[in-house]
Amino acid sequence: MTHTTSSLITPDSGQWIQQIQAWASELGFSKIGVAGVDLSSAEPNLLHWLSLGYHGDMHYMELHGLKRARPAELVPGTISVITARMPYLPRSTAPDWQDRERARLDQPAEGVVSLYARGRDYHKVVRSRLRKLCDRIETLVGPFGHRVFSDSAPVLEKELASRSGQGWRGKHSMVLSREAGSMFFLGEIFVDFALEPTDPVSAHCGTCTACIDVCPTGAIVAPGVVDARRCISYLTIENHGPIPEELRPLMGNHIFGCDDCQTFCPWNKYAQTTELPDFDERSPLVGRQLVDLFAWDEETFLKRAEGGPIRRINHERWLRNIAVALGNALLQADEAQAHELRTALLGRANHESPLVREHVAWALAQRLP
Structure with missing residues (x-):
């Protein structure tokens, strides 16, 4: 400068x-x-x-x-x-977007990608x-x-x-x-020039602890303090290795990022929409079944993630994340759906990546035939 x-x-x-x-x-x-x-x-x-x-x-x-x-x-x-x-x-x-996003968490066979x-x-x-x-x-x-x-x-x-x-x-x-x-x-x-600083605003969380209470993995260890090692956003994006086994059952159907602390925050009823088409939802990422997303080969993954933040993780970690979600979905599925989920997992059981194989094996072990 x-x-x-x-x-x-x-x-x-x-x-x-x-x-x-x-x-x-x-x-x-x-x-x-x-x-x-x-x-x-x-x-x-x-x-x-x-x-x-x-x-x-x-x-x-x-x-x-x-x-x-x-x-x-x-x-x-x-x-x-x-x-x-x-x-x-x-x-x-839609105005009720928070309700809609929270409802996704009750659809264990659907993969949830963070809004951003x-x-x-x-x-x-x-x-x-x-x-x-x-x-x-x-x-x-x-x-x-x-x-x-x-x-x-x-x-x-x-x-x-x-x-x-x-x-x-x-x-x-x-x-x-x-x-x-x-x-x-x-x-x-x-x-490199001086401008008059604008004034800060006062805090208005009050006694509300909605974000702390709802965090699936307990990552918010104190008000305003996040242990990234437990945060689903970190685990699914920044973390390059295995997801700790004790945290896998807590991740639900989150496959890239997590918005729970925001979708349950009362202040987000005032959240604003963008005017930019750049942030419009890409249909292959919204409301999709885990088995469909798990079937993407690397070429499909790269094509559908092109230009988006999901490119930050590679196909290997994409499969790792979805395998965990499939394992969690297995626990809640009826017999017909469990067969479909298990079949999808078995299709990757011999994947060339040890990381993928490990998480697939864990997922299959959540509910034995």
Whole structure:
């Protein structure tokens, strides 16, 4: 990043932020905020969380040391951080979407993919639109140094978002907003000029513990603290190896990610839908039977996951995740359905991958013929 401007807050800061918000809205962002670069008060919690091993195998969380909490070290020259919020509920989302998503959990033979993963890969969408926003900002302030991020670098996104008024940190650790719930992506622009920080908002979880109570694996170990090693999103996406056996029965029919803490959160009745077709649901991923998804060969998987977040896992881990869900479904199936599920599993019993074979064997053992 180049140094082009002073660290003194410009007298036009308020007007600039209003203009940036207007442009951001045109690009699909629902809210813009500004945070400073001093996150030193967040460092002790970050270090403590890492020391407890709650990041699991996400070694990148510790690779950059405290740069994660020090924007001006991560990107030298950074003076302010513009934060952005982009809703991702599909345009066709019904008002009772929470009820519908909760109902999927009662259909054990249906594979459930996290809502955010049913459309295009958000990393690409958010970053490309942040770059377009930067182009417009340049017409306002002149050439400036900047870098854009969206879950793509060692950035304390939720800390920056909460400090800049995007919402408060909910007990599930995500950012919650009174007018938008938590169904949105976060993005940041590190800039080398000074803007007046926007005010944070107060927390409104009160005594509610819905997210903690509903977490299938008990991953929310304290309000605002998640042990990723127990989180279904981590287990199905970030985890490259076997899923711990003691957690498999608790995963139900989740095959990529988990939204339970969000679909049961009362504030998400205010969740906003996106205006972008990028996040429309892709039909092969929604409401599909586990046996159909398990039948995908690698070519089919790559084709149907093209351009989406599910590409983050390979075909091997896709089969691993579905095998666990099939094992859980076996326990609740009638005899005819159990035969279908068992047949599907047997078709992968001799898979070339030891990882897949192990999870298929476990699934078959959940209910012997």
